[in-house]
Amino acid sequence: MSNLLLTAEKVGIQFGGLKAVQNVNMYLNKGELIGLIGPNGAGKTTTFNMLTGVYQPTEGTITFDGKKLNGLKPFQVTKLGISRTFQNIRLFKDLSVLDNVKVANHNLAKHSLLASILRLPSHFAGEAKMEKESIEFLKIFGLDVYKDELAKNLPYGMQRRLEIARALAANPKLLLLDEPAAGMNPQETHDLMELIAFIRKEFDLTILLIEHDMHLVMGICERIYVLDHGQLIADGTPEEIRNNPKVIEAYLGEEVID
């Protein structure tokens, strides 16, 4: 059986006259933790938007778990098993931490709508199961102590963690993280690195990560793709990327990356 989870073949998108992304070929194997880096405006978030049905590619094909993603809406992509976080935190700010996770879990809840409406025993069993699962999620993220707090009242680093917990509550096969360490201090970033490595293992996940923090990317990713002006200019191991002249010129500059 193939180990491939996702392939993007010659994928691109054009906004008016601007080719924001072009001719991107990418593959993700099951269980891999992969980085996507590049300068501001290189097309990283646009690529995420195409992988999640927010934007439709104007060229190329995206295949996930044997199914073509082109033409699917974001909720259909989520159902197939792709979840994401956003560069700017998007939580239900006026809901509790627990409810934020439960809402995500609800989208995929197994018990039927009819059972919910009629308040049948299976509905309560489903609710109880969901509540238990949601609290288990929060524990993994060290968020259970905040479960009744409103999301907006959490410290910034904890809000970022809640976003990841919420994305995971949808039970994805592939998790896309858009700059999860943005705005975090070095200690929070270090803890986040450990958390990402842990959840990948614990949930048997494949993760694609956009991140400007090179220490984080180089520290945990097995392979890295580099975008510049909408085109992939390199892919390889952190070691290969660190020493790639094209990448150094386009992105890393003279910066020494340890």
Ligand SMILES: Nc1ncnc2c1ncn2[C@@H]1O[C@H](COP(=O)(O)OP(=O)(O)OP(=O)(O)O)[C@@H](O)[C@H]1O
């Ligand atoms: N809906 C849109 N309409 C027009 N242009 C867009 C749209 N979305 C993205 N772009 C353009 O596509 C290009 C790539 O943007 P994108 O946000 O993907 O870059 P990025 O690599 O994620 O950058 P950053 O690191 O700053 O987040 C930019 O020139 C951007 O202005």
